[in-house]
Amino acid sequence: MTRRERRAPQQARSRETVERIVAAGRTVLLQRGWDGVTTNHVAAAAGLSPGSLYQYFPDKEAVLDEVVDREVGRLEARISRAFVDTLRAPSVGDQVRRNVEALLDVFGEQPAMTRVLVDQMPRGAGSRRAAFARRVDELVATVLTTRPASGRRPEVMAWVLVRTVEQATIGWVLEDPPIARADLVDELTLLVTRYLEGSPDGPVP
Amino acid sequence: MTRRERRAPQQARSRETVERIVAAGRTVLLQRGWDGVTTNHVAAAAGLSPGSLYQYFPDKEAVLDEVVDREVGRLEARISRAFVDTLRAPSVGDQVRRNVEALLDVFGEQPAMTRVLVDQMPRGAGSRRAAFARRVDELVATVLTTRPASGRRPEVMAWVLVRTVEQATIGWVLEDPPIARADLVDELTLLVTRYLEGSPDGPVP
Amino acid sequence: MTRRERRAPQQARSRETVERIVAAGRTVLLQRGWDGVTTNHVAAAAGLSPGSLYQYFPDKEAVLDEVVDREVGRLEARISRAFVDTLRAPSVGDQVRRNVEALLDVFGEQPAMTRVLVDQMPRGAGSRRAAFARRVDELVATVLTTRPASGRRPEVMAWVLVRTVEQATIGWVLEDPPIARADLVDELTLLVTRYLEGSPDGPVP
Amino acid sequence: MTRRERRAPQQARSRETVERIVAAGRTVLLQRGWDGVTTNHVAAAAGLSPGSLYQYFPDKEAVLDEVVDREVGRLEARISRAFVDTLRAPSVGDQVRRNVEALLDVFGEQPAMTRVLVDQMPRGAGSRRAAFARRVDELVATVLTTRPASGRRPEVMAWVLVRTVEQATIGWVLEDPPIARADLVDELTLLVTRYLEGSPDGPVP
DNA sequence: AATGAATGAGTGTTCATTCAT
DNA sequence: AATGAATGAACACTCATTCAT
Numbered sequence: 001m002t003r004r005e006r007r008a009p010q011q012a013r014s015r016e017t018v019e020r021i022v023a024a025g026r027t028v029l030l031q032r033g034w035d036g037v038t039t040n041h042v043a044a045a046a047g048l049s050p051g052s053l054y055q056y057f058p059d060k061e062a063v064l065d066e067v068v069d070r071e072v073g074r075l076e077a078r079i080s081r082a083f084v085d086t087l088r089a090p091s092v093g094d095q096v097r098r099n100v101e102a103l104l105d106v107f108g109e110q111p112a113m114t115r116v117l118v119d120q121m122p123r124g125a126g127s128r129r130a131a132f133a134r135r136v137d138e139l140v141a142t143v144l145t146t147r148p149a150s151g152r153r154p155e156v157m158a159w160v161l162v163r164t165v166e167q168a169t170i171g172w173v174l175e176d177p178p179i180a181r182a183d184l185v186d187e188l189t190l191l192v193t194r195y196l197e198g199s200p201d202g203p204v205p
Numbered sequence: 206m207t208r209r210e211r212r213a214p215q216q217a218r219s220r221e222t223v224e225r226i227v228a229a230g231r232t233v234l235l236q237r238g239w240d241g242v243t244t245n246h247v248a249a250a251a252g253l254s255p256g257s258l259y260q261y262f263p264d265k266e267a268v269l270d271e272v273v274d275r276e277v278g279r280l281e282a283r284i285s286r287a288f289v290d291t292l293r294a295p296s297v298g299d300q301v302r303r304n305v306e307a308l309l310d311v312f313g314e315q316p317a318m319t320r321v322l323v324d325q326m327p328r329g330a331g332s333r334r335a336a337f338a339r340r341v342d343e344l345v346a347t348v349l350t351t352r353p354a355s356g357r358r359p360e361v362m363a364w365v366l367v368r369t370v371e372q373a374t375i376g377w378v379l380e381d382p383p384i385a386r387a388d389l390v391d392e393l394t395l396l397v398t399r400y401l402e403g404s405p406d407g408p409v410p
Numbered sequence: 411m412t413r414r415e416r417r418a419p420q421q422a423r424s425r426e427t428v429e430r431i432v433a434a435g436r437t438v439l440l441q442r443g444w445d446g447v448t449t450n451h452v453a454a455a456a457g458l459s460p461g462s463l464y465q466y467f468p469d470k471e472a473v474l475d476e477v478v479d480r481e482v483g484r485l486e487a488r489i490s491r492a493f494v495d496t497l498r499a500p501s502v503g504d505q506v507r508r509n510v511e512a513l514l515d516v517f518g519e520q521p522a523m524t525r526v527l528v529d530q531m532p533r534g535a536g537s538r539r540a541a542f543a544r545r546v547d548e549l550v551a552t553v554l555t556t557r558p559a560s561g562r563r564p565e566v567m568a569w570v571l572v573r574t575v576e577q578a579t580i581g582w583v584l585e586d587p588p589i590a591r592a593d594l595v596d597e598l599t600l601l602v603t604r605y606l607e608g609s610p611d612g613p614v615p
Numbered sequence: 616m617t618r619r620e621r622r623a624p625q626q627a628r629s630r631e632t633v634e635r636i637v638a639a640g641r642t643v644l645l646q647r648g649w650d651g652v653t654t655n656h657v658a659a660a661a662g663l664s665p666g667s668l669y670q671y672f673p674d675k676e677a678v679l680d681e682v683v684d685r686e687v688g689r690l691e692a693r694i695s696r697a698f699v700d701t702l703r704a705p706s707v708g709d710q711v712r713r714n715v716e717a718l719l720d721v722f723g724e725q726p727a728m729t730r731v732l733v734d735q736m737p738r739g740a741g742s743r744r745a746a747f748a749r750r751v752d753e754l755v756a757t758v759l760t761t762r763p764a765s766g767r768r769p770e771v772m773a774w775v776l777v778r779t780v781e782q783a784t785i786g787w788v789l790e791d792p793p794i795a796r797a798d799l800v801d802e803l804t805l806l807v808t809r810y811l812e813g814s815p816d817g818p819v820p
Numbered sequence: 821a822a823t824g825a826a827t828g829a830g831t832g833t834t835c836a837t838t839c840a841t
Numbered sequence: 842a843a844t845g846a847a848t849g850a851a852c853a854c855t856c857a858t859t860c861a862t
Binding site: 219222253254255256257260 | 824825826827828829
Binding site for chain 5: 424427458459460461462465
């Protein structure tokens, strides 16, 4: 895949314009969905002519990449922060619970954007998303490694847990199933804590 | 949403042509992805002129619907079958393990199609997929209900488990992470069995 | 304009089929309007396959020509008959009035078909219509010629009168203006009789 | 009916292009007839690519609307002007005669366009035409009302006269019958003046 | 004679991108 | 830097007509 980079904006005005474009892209993305975005819409929303867009971005994809990158970055920051914050939780259960709640908060705060990122975005497009997942994997794996017990493989556990919790929280936000938030939190917490605790030496059934 | 039905083919030749079109649609879908599918491409791949497509399908959407329907149907059948087959497994652990393995088999057999269905298909389009998920939810919930213990809510547990296992297996197939299949199976089995078993009266941590 | 003739049907079955096609063409014409007619619709309405149409008519135009021809023929017959019938009317006024009423009857009886013929049909298509008008011109001219007086030109008068009365009656049927039928009849009768009568030698103003 | 407006051209170049498109539309309309008009043809005739058409008009219909609007506007203006000019004619006969001549001039000047407007344009499409007819009805009715005599209904008379004279003049232009223009003018003048004059109290025959 | 599957040029329209100004 | 007019390939879809069976 040929990846064309955005030119580095060199002036204040340029940076401002880039911001306007990215903001416009975000707006249009939310209003019209991934497939509904057109360069003309974005340009118009940014108060620019269609041609000017191409002074700042090589093509449409680059604009959307940037929008997604920033959005994912925002999510990342909040999620990472929450995770770190919970490291000093009094118990594993507490830590897990607070992370689950943080995820529900983050995804639930902007369901529209979550939907766009999860449902509509071609998976290949934002490799950023996958990159983030991998980073979280490592983070969690590290924490697990520091834990005493277990002849188990922390990376695998991390991978499983991250996918499990992420998908369950996202799914709950997007599917809006007839399940109370508190119940979901309880169950996910239970799921994770049971998985983490106990019988490290017990044979896997 | 107006649902236009495919015309019933009345002759052997017609039925053959429908098959050719569906097969071509499948091929093009795999080669060019969801957004890359074009009526002209499908027609060409089927060895037909563009107009002929419309003798058998009212529009592009109907062709893709049919392709997806069949594919999802295939997956559904296999997954349901596997689930039912495992009902008489000697232990819960066995049952879970065999289901996980079945899912990995099913999704892993045609990763390309899995990717299209999971990543690229507009979520709203094939409500078929959501419908299937809900059916599985119920199935699992039923099984959980028949289990003795627990003051817990089977529907919530079912919902959580179905998403967890589905997403983990799909994710493993699509992301191809550096995790051995056997390890994943072990961990998922552990995750689920621990979640299901024990301390029904223990307070949620 | 290349005019392809319909093949002469040689067998009873053929004639029947031709009738079915023409009837179907008429139906479709009324249901869907001139531009809405497709050969497939006509064939289906006639209980035939699209290909069979071309056993009886060289192309779509020929089918519509035939339909129009017959319809115009029907109108012609009724109008001519009415005209002849009124020849023995007790007075010119009476004759005119009865003709006007006949025209209103004829056009008003099937406004839908009248609308198709007058509004939708490309004028060039059914030269039949023009031919009919010319024939009526002659008829009226003949009658006018037999009248004694006047150094005036009967063909011109006939032409003017025929267009005037035809268009006024058709217009009334199609436009549905807020004018009582009786009033229209009165006025048209007055228009024509005044035109025909009197001051044949008075100079044209 | 949703009425999409043409975008307001903001620059000199744009205005020029709009003119080119309208002119091209007119040309294509005359060359190929109403049904033969194609956006591609119009664009080509305007020296533009297909896409450029849609910078200025929302769809094909809007282009034709504009062409027809202008053309009808031109006709309207001339006809109305002529009518008003004749109001101070020395006699009714004179007035009528001059109006008839004006109509023949107007329609005869561009028989091809007249043919398109009258014969080919879907009646419903340019309600403009019907609107004009109605306006002339009222105009004539007003004039008739100001006339002293008669217990007759001016609106009905106006309706009849407008259709009569319009159709006769249009018919003469389009049919090109073997009738001298001067003769037609004489006869139509006679027809109308006789109709208007005299015996207001005489019973309708 | 009849079928109906197949055709394919053509339709109106979209939109990412370019480029003269 | 900025404009916005212009592009043109591509799209989904139609339908009069043909032709192998």
